[in-house]
Amino acid sequence: MGRRGEFPRRFNMTPRCVVWDFVEVKAWLAARRxxxxxxxxxxxxxxxxxxxRRKQRGRICATPFTGEMVNL
Incomplete structure (x- = not known):
């Protein structure tokens, strides 16, 4: 959403921390509502x-009462 310009721009506080302007985010939320x-x-x-489309993955599980391993 930020790349498409649909959300307020973020800016860097530090090299590893990004933030958004609270007033801009609050206005965006009000507009969305x-x-x-x-x-x-x-x-x-x-x-x-x-x-x-999903890969079928086999799962192995222990039954709760016997502890026997079962393929699901």
């Missing part, structure tokens, strides 16, 4: 469950 209440935000589409 107002847009959300007015239903003008463009929401992301939900991906179809059947279109998801």
């Amino acid at each position: 107002q847009a959300s209440n007015a239903d003008t935000l463009k929401l992301a589409e939900f991906p179809g469950v059947r279109q998801r």
Whole structure:
């Protein structure tokens, strides 16, 4: 969001610490809340469950009562 210019710019306090201006972030939150209440935000589409691609990974687990190792 920051790279697309949709969020207030950050700046460096130290070489390893970045911060945002509280007033700018607070104004951004108020604008987002107002847009959300007015239903003008463009929401992301939900991906179809059947279109998801995942690796099937085997899991090995111990059963709680016997301690026997079982493939899930």
